Amino acid sequence: MAAKKGYLSCLDTVKPVRDALEVINGKWKLPIIISVAVGNERFTDIQESIPGITPKVMAKELKELEQHQLIKRVVVEDYPVKILYKPEPYTDTLTPIIDALKQWGLNHRQKIFHPEVSRVN
């Protein structure tokens, strides 16, 4: 019974990649993380630093990022109270992903708008 060719397994890579994508999926999570990592702490500042994001989406994404311990919501008991969003140590672990995406995005834009000059492919 000559074994039918069958496919090559790639689950070793596919599974962890999907785990990662589940946490950072969507259009806004990484931009918010980048903004907070750069030092924006107030709701309004973060919002204004990311063109196009609405407060509803911001609020939802901030909650999810908090649950994943990728940012911390800090209430400062002043009058009036201040609310700050701060990076967690765990946030730093995303740096390699963000860097890789940034570099790829820069190269991709080169490729699309100036194909003859682009470095890769």
Add this chain to the structure above:
Amino acid sequence: MAAKKGYLSCLDTVKPVRDALEVINGKWKLPIIISVAVGNERFTDIQESIPGITPKVMAKELKELEQHQLIKRVVVEDYPVKILYKPEPYTDTLTPIIDALKQWGLNHRQKIFHPEVSRVN
């Protein structure tokens, strides 16, 4: 007029990251790329190597990846004709992203299921 604090700009990073996300967004594009990169060439093999994907979604994603020149659809004129999906040179440029996501996903799973042993955070 003491300038109101204002936010810190992070567009240098946010913009290219968003460019990249637009190409590799969704649940399935990277898994498909991984499968093709590992050597799966036939529609059915790719599909079987990625648990949960349906043929409809496969077909749609393959078309989009082709448009972005991340895979090539090759028709082999045999009887019957064979259709092969192959990686393009440009596919390799995604390797750093895939590696970063894979490493992060592995670490994240550690953190979630064995917090006391996890390496980072």
Add this chain to the structure above:
DNA sequence: TATAGTACTTTCCTAAAGGATAGTAGAATA
């Protein structure tokens, strides 16, 4: 007193993603 700022929430809506299931056309195989 009126306006503005802060951190949201609420409502309503559209579009896109994704999933289940079935079907199909041609060729090969039993």
Add this chain to the structure above:
DNA sequence: TATTCTACTATCCTTTAGGAAAGTACTATA
């Protein structure tokens, strides 16, 4: 002749993402 293989397509449906606009409770400021 019947079934299987291949690479899809077609239908239908549910869920999620995301966007527009307004509102709110509190405080501060002019």
